Amino acid sequence: MLPSLRTRRLALEPLRPAHLTHLIDLDGDSEVMRHLIGRARTPEEARAHWAPVCVGLAADGVGLGFWAGFRDGEFVGWWSASPPLPVAIEAPTTAELGWRVRRECWGGGLATEGARAVVxxxxxxxxxEKVTAETMAVNHGSRGVMRKLGMRHVTTEVRDWEDPLPGSEQGEVTYEITREEWSRASGETC
Structure with a gap:
């Protein structure tokens, strides 16, 4: 089962249908969605995207999934650790880290704080054994979070997109960190 996580400032709760309104509002901000789809999602698009995620519990069975983050009871964003699809019955060895934070909360370290708890x-x-993350090369904010987590840049790939976003010609970057690297950086044994 997916546990709740706590940091100094955040309470991360397993994502459930009660969080859907927050997700629709978050995806309705064009700046939040700029490096993802290049525009805000309509409420209908956001509902169609998030409703299945809020009830999908397959990843929970291996301890991975999505968390809604709150600071002092106020929704600030979400974080995820997604196993490779389809979710294997046996435990996966890697996951992809993700997050999205309300624009009003940018620049305060919350994205990094929540991501650090998930990693x-x-x-x-x-x-x-390994956690990866991916973003557009031009998404300097997300790349900064990845670096603060101790992740290292491993690839840049220019992909063909049907409807390319501005900056897509610079490619998608992938960062990763291994359990051994995390353990060395945190001074603990995992």
Whole structure:
């Protein structure tokens, strides 16, 4: 089962249908969605995207999934650790880290704080070997979070998109960190 996670400032709760309104509002901000789809999602698009995620519990069975983050009871965003699809019955060895934070909360370290809790959970509780993250090369904010987590840049790939976003010609970057690297950086044994 997916546990709740706590940091100094955040309470991360397993994502459930009660969080859907927050997700629709978050995806309705064009700046939040700029490097993902290049525009805000309509409420209908956001509902269609998030409703199945809020009830999908397959990843929970291996200790991975999505968390809604709150600071002092106020929704600030979400974080995820997604196993490779389809979710294997046996425990996965890797997951992809993701997050999205309300624009009003940018620049305060909350994205990094929540992501650090999720990565720690992936290594220390789930026992993964590696965590990866991906974004557009031009998404300097997300790349900064990845670097602060101790992740290292491993690839840049220019992909063909049917409807390319501005900056897509610079490619998609992938960062990763292994359990051993995490353990060395945090001074703990996983």
């Amino acid at each position: 720690g959970h992936c290594f220390e509780t789930v026992g993964l």
